[in-house]
């Protein structure tokens with residue numbers, strides 16, 4: 109991980125597209141190896157975090173508008189190897205597990221009181237409960253770290 113004084117560009121802003129909307133994600137390395145990251149979208153303002161930030165912290169640039177290798181390179185210098193980027197990976201995994209568990213339960217939800225079906229449903233509901241709890245914990249840690257970067 110480069111130190112703050114070694115970073116050639118700091119902060120870096122990347123524009124992302126989401127449906128018809130455009131948002132700007134800005135990342136800046138601040139003291140103590142912390143990253144201050146923000147997004148102009150409504151979710152970020154309301155929830156304190158958003159998927160755009162998570163995607164970019166996981167170094168996925170699919171949503172970036174007018175892709176610029178140079179800017180992405182500087183963005184990586186800022187976020188790579190930081191605790192915030194590690195937590196974003198954890199949130200990303202937890203989100204995927206939660207989505208899979210949710211879909212699994214939805215697919216089997218149809219009516220009927222057949223014992224096998226009920227047992228299968230109970231197992232899927234347990235999967236979903238665990239995934240939701242894991243996601244809750246991962247998001248809490250991520251948001252705490254985001255707040256530390258803004259302090």
Ligand SMILES: [Zn+2]
Pocket residue numbers: 131147148149150151152158159160161
């Ligand atoms: Zn956002």
